[in-house]
Amino acid sequence: MTAAMPNFLPVAPEIFVFSMACVILLVDLFLSDARRGVTYLLTQLTLIGAAVLTVKGMSAAAVMTFNGMFVGDALANVLKLAIYGVTFFGFAYSRDYLRERGMYRGEYFVLGLFGVVGMMVMASASHFLTLYLGLELLSLCVYAMVALQRDSGQSTEAAMKYFVLGAMASGLLLYGMSMLYGMTGSLEISAVRKAIEGLSADNVILVFGLVFVVVGIAFKLGAVPFHMWVPDVYHGAPTAVTVYLGTAPKLAAFALVMRLLVGGLEGLAVSWQSMLIILAILSMAAGNVIAIAQDNIKRMLAYSSISHMGFFLLGIVSVSQNGYSSALFYVVVYAVMSLGAFGMVILLSRAGFEAERLDDFKGLNQRSPWHAFLMLLVMISMAGVPPTFGFYAKLLVIQSVINAGMIWLAIVAVLLAVIGAFYYLRVIKLMYFDDADDKAPLGGPADVRVLMGINALALVLLIPWVGVLMEVCRAAIRALAVA
């Protein structure tokens, strides 16, 4: 038996990023500390190159390769482009932060790129094994990145917690997958889907497997009650790593949800719908209420991320094309907002000083009106105030929930979002109405200032094109349904 050569075209971006990561790893070994900028440049060029390859490789129809293990479709392309984008910005924000703390090493960028490969594989997975492979590649990189500052007790503790809980979550996910495999006889997502159509929806073993899969996903998303690791990891990790793990992996987690629950297990939607409703309400409630009590900005943003994950699950809960596409839209918008917020935390930090407390934002308007304005945009967008993208994202998700006939759920979501608005507005109050403890004007390199501006202004200035972006999301979700 000789195996046929698989079609490598849909995998070209993954192969490119992976090879470049290997090259950068080797190049970085022979660079002196002073010339570390080469590593940074190569990394950013890799992301740009991957984006070009992905755009060039786009095709209207979904392309399967590697015996149905890997699929190149519109959903994968949209997610991949978003992942490159937020990672590119994240690396740019992190550069000076890392340099000032002696962490400006090749490892950060190389691990980051390998993590990107993992996320890309997740976005394109059409097989349980590929999905798991991508997830583990991402997780292992992130565990190591969290522990990058290995002399700091906080970092190592965060990494340890993340590793132990993450390994357990992976185990639960795998166990669920094995149960599903036992019932359906296949690991290929489309085959699982077909097999489930022939089985009854309350088949005990199927639902048993489903519960484990949902728990695994909830762990990875950081949805309550599986959220314990999120605040500690966001807080303990160096901010440069938090900006990485608080943005792009959320997009990959969306791929996990879509590929598993919608792509493979939509036949069990009756069962997972109610589980996700509970997860969503708990996440929004716990995330928003506990965030109020935080005086550490990174912890506050961690709880905010928990509540946002709950909100995005609402889109999935409505079990409709519209719901899925609004969830995709929500998650991309969240990644951009989160990028801006953590980017600002990095910008406020200097050598030997971590801007971690909410009080560090006091009087930001006196120090730099421009940056205070950008942070204002990010915060009102997170709170969901019009006219920002955050508002449209929330609006679309809630619309899909109402269309699904769950008006009570929409009301709960809006009420909890209002509670959440408090702590976003508090940041604005601190920036504009309080006096700064430290009046030093805000520094930061020119390119980061420009990127930061693009990042925050995009949340408002792109509003006229919200319909176009939404249409892109719809097309991505339609592609999934056809495949």
Add this chain to the structure above:
Amino acid sequence: MLNNYVPILIFMAVALIMGVAMVVIGRVLGPHRPDTEKNSPYECGFEAFEDSRMKFDVRYYLVAILFIIFDLEIAFLFPWAVALSEVGMLGFVAMMLFLGILVVGFIYEWKKGALEWE
């Protein structure tokens, strides 16, 4: 379908019976006259020299981890070598890529000094 697993079940049952039987027979038939000397811990016939929970040099772990990677590589190479005539050029190239990736890691650890003991 489950019939395929019957030998494994028998194997596990036999293993369980053997294990339990040895312990139980020893306990039932053997003489049992404990005293303080017999019950106290000892090291090769002497009194214990130090606490058995001691610190290991972290370098042991490093070496062990690096060893495992290349040990597993060999585990992959054996079946591949046996089946090489059947997997053909594709199998050959795939394994070379795999080895290439491991070599990248090897160069990295070498240059970083992970292989130096002192």
